[in-house]
Amino acid sequence: MSGNRRENFYIVITTFNRQDYLAQLFDSIAALDPAPDGVVVVDNASTDGTAAVIDKAAAQLAALGSPIPLVVHRLAENAGGAGGFSAGVDRALAEGAQWLWLMDDDVTTVPGAIAAFGPWMDKYDAMVGRRYNAAGQPFFWQHNFSDFLGFPLPVPGDVFKNSNEFATNVGCFEGMLLHADAVAEVGLPDPRFFLNWDDAIYGWLISLQRPVMYVNAFVLQKTREQRTIDLGIRHLNDSSDLSRFYMMRNRGLVAQYLRAKGRYNPAGFALGTALTAGKELLRLAAVEKTLRGSGKLLKGWRESRRIMADAAWQPMPPSDRTR
Secondary structure (H helix, E strand, O other): OOOOOOEEEEEEEEEEHHHHHHHHHHHHHEEEEEEOOOOEEEEEEOOOHHHHHHHHHHHHHOOOOOOOOOOEEOOOOOOHHHHHHHHHHHHHOOOOEEEEEEEEOOEEEOHHHHHHHHHHHHHOEEEEEEEEOOOOOOOOOOOOEEOOOOEEEEEOOOOOOOEEEEEOOOOOOEEEEHHHHHHHHOOOOOHOOEEEEEEEHHHHHOOOOOOEEEEEEEEEEEEEOOOOEEEEEEEEOOOOOHHHHHHOOOOOHHHHHHHOOOOOOHHHHHHHHHHHHHHHHHHHHHHHHOOHHHHHHHHHHHHHHHHHOOOOOOOOOOOOOOO
């Protein structure tokens, strides 16, 4: 896309039944300086007071000295984070977005975040900024995706020791900033993931075509507190049975994408699946102090085998707006 690379900066939010967190996020967006050119919020068929929070935020953002348009995209049913971001990216592109800053509803934006991205916006089309956790401490996020394992490996140490940018090959929909050119090349995020692996694989697909950078700029803060343990080279947070199921189930989709790109190694992928299961069992035992929920891992793994056996499976095609 030609023209000024600072134009049409949109925030894309996916939300589901977290009205209090969402209200905090909107308050932080109202304080951004410079402000975004627009906000797209995908309401994933929420059943709480989310609609009222969105309506209040629309009025709040419209009343600013420099009004921020709020576009509401309500889904008829919960499509998960993956479906929400797929719909949100599509809608933002339809609104003319050139930059798309993707985020969940349980974060707040740092007031100078958009300016902080500036040094990299002229060089790269895909980047992930840094986050604070709910306690205001740096949130660990530094990985590289192993094609052999089909698994993201944590990178130990200070990746910004010698540079303010770190080349990675995974994405994170909790703060990933994308230029429309990157989206045009790989298409929309795949809603079939529903939950988990969608952002990692989306970043990986982009990295096959252009750089994906982790940049040394704090742009978000988590607002939802989670139980966590520090393993030194990474952190493990608490999870849910739904997340555990999709963590294993979506291994089937990861395998299919690796096959589609000629990167699938059966033995390596089997080892990566074992590592995934082991990580989730450790999360249960060490963070949640239980093994209840392990049955969801087995159920998800069985479903992943069905997906892997689907000979008719195809990657997400480009949408009309990304061709």
